[in-house]
Amino acid sequence: MVETQIASKAAPVRFENVTKKFGRDVIAVDNIDLHVEAGKLVTLLGPSGCGKTTTLRMIAGLEMATSGRILIGAEDVTNLPATDRDVSMVFQSYALFPHMTVLENVSYGLKFSGFNKSETRDRAIAGLDLVGLKGFGERLPSELSGGQQQRVAVARALVLEPQVLLFDEPLSNLDAKLRRQVREDIRAIQQDLGLTVVYVTHDQEEALAVSDEIVVMRNASIAQIGTPRELYDAPVDQFVADFIGEANILPCTIEHVENDLARINVDGYRYELPARGLSSGAAKLAVRPSRLVIGEKDGFQARISKATYVGVRMEYTLEAAFGSMFAVQDDVDAPLEVGSDVTVGFSTKGPVLLPEA
Incomplete structure (x- = not known):
């Protein structure tokens, strides 16, 4: 031995x-x-x-x-x-x-x-x-x-x-x-x-x-x-957000910052999140596909352009006024139809603000 x-x-x-x-x-x-x-x-x-x-x-x-x-x-x-x-x-x-x-x-x-x-x-x-x-x-x-x-x-x-x-x-x-x-x-x-x-x-x-x-x-x-x-x-910039896993990079406007809490506007949808040192003005938002919530009462408008079944989840491509997004959902038994209009919001632990540049 x-x-x-x-x-x-x-x-x-x-x-x-x-x-x-x-x-x-x-x-x-x-x-x-x-x-x-x-x-x-x-x-x-x-x-x-x-x-x-x-x-x-x-x-x-x-x-x-x-x-x-x-x-x-x-x-x-x-x-x-x-x-x-x-x-x-x-x-x-x-x-x-x-x-x-x-x-x-x-x-x-x-x-x-x-x-x-x-x-x-x-x-x-x-x-x-x-x-x-x-x-x-x-x-x-x-x-x-x-x-x-x-x-x-x-x-x-x-x-x-x-x-x-x-x-x-x-x-x-x-x-x-x-x-x-x-x-x-x-x-x-x-x-x-x-x-x-x-x-x-x-x-x-x-x-x-x-x-x-x-x-x-x-x-x-x-x-x-x-x-x-x-x-x-908490990626520091767009490169890291995009490189570590998948991320949707969305344009947004920071309307107001108080006590490092920012109120942002994404195509009319208002949401509050940590400002991460940013001030009012144009910014970017990194949102993971699993943290886009389709069917929220409050959100921005989008249309489903593609739906793909991959076994354990559904994958969706969404088209909004500002561009395309990628989202995933666990509900594979009731998939959303291509061409349908939906309201999209963010999960509680969802988007992260990034500098515009």
């Missing part, structure tokens, strides 16, 4: 005014400050080219910062090569050796870490057990499913007991059902071991599901940092 345990040496990660340039003109990361607490899973989220992967690679030592400081724990690692940093990385492609068994793949990094043959084997077996692959050690990677291969890659990283574990788009090669299962596995392992994890993805749902905190990146800089619920319920 293997008694070896995988231990956590979780350390915080800090970026202080970090910039990364490629050549003279290409700024991949622009003067960012970031603090990842020890034992937390923080996701870097954003569209292609926003700087999230470059940020991850700078933690790993695969890219060097042009300016600023990077600390892991109390150590300044800014100029340290990857081999001198106590981090492990799980790649999108798994990067398994096809000619080696699963156990040999997991053991590979341990051979260079000062463990004897017996300790190496025990740790590798413990790592496979941890990711639910006990008894799979003698198989080749080609004999495993995509999800199982990804777990092998996670086990290989975990057995090194890194201060920081890095994930670069780890689920992008898996189908939807496997993605959900493997992300739950990764989150469970991270929480059980108290690992510091920095995780890169472009998938908003994935980020919301696994993260303690999400760093939304845009144009080489940080747009907003917050918990999944904070970002979903």
Whole structure:
């Protein structure tokens, strides 16, 4: 029986005014400050080219910062090569050796870490057990499913007991059902071991599901940092509102503000909500599809232009005087008819005010 345990040496990660340039003109990361607490899973989220992967690679030592400081724990690692940093990385492609068994793949990094043959084997077996692959050690990677291969890659990283574990788009090669299962596995392992994890993805749902905190990146800089619920319920601007989940961005007018409570007008429909520091005048309103209420007595007028049944809910496209909206309803037994005129309001915890620009 293997008694070896995988231990956590979780350390915080800090970026202080970090910039990364490629050549003279290409700024991949622009003067960012970031603090990842020890034992937390923080996701870097954003569209292609926003700087999230470059940020991850700078933690790993695969890219060097042009300016600023990077600390892991109390150590300044800014100029340290990857081999001198106590981090492990799980790649999108798994990067398994096809000619080696699963156990040999997991053991590979341990051979260079000062463990004897017996300790190496025990740790590798413990790592496979941890990711639910006990008894799979003698198989080749080609004999495993995509999800199982990804777990092998996670086990290989975990057995090194890194201060920081890095994930670069780890689920992008898996189908939807496997993605959900493997992300739950990764989150469970991270929480059980108290690992510091920095995780890169472009998938908003994935980020919301696994993260303690999400760093939304845009144009080489940080747009907003917050918990999944904070970002979903209180985005700072239109980009974050539109990128984190689905949001309808509606034009509105702030008619009056008192004690940080704003009275707004949306096509004649008046509603009160937190002003979030805004003053009277034109503004934008972010409303999640589930927080548009069709059939309210008080609201603005719209027409149903499309109705789609997707099993657990109905999805509707609505046309109002100011443009189109997307709404969802749980009532699948009495769907609303295309072409019908409806009144649309907001749920109690509904819209969020955003700056006009």
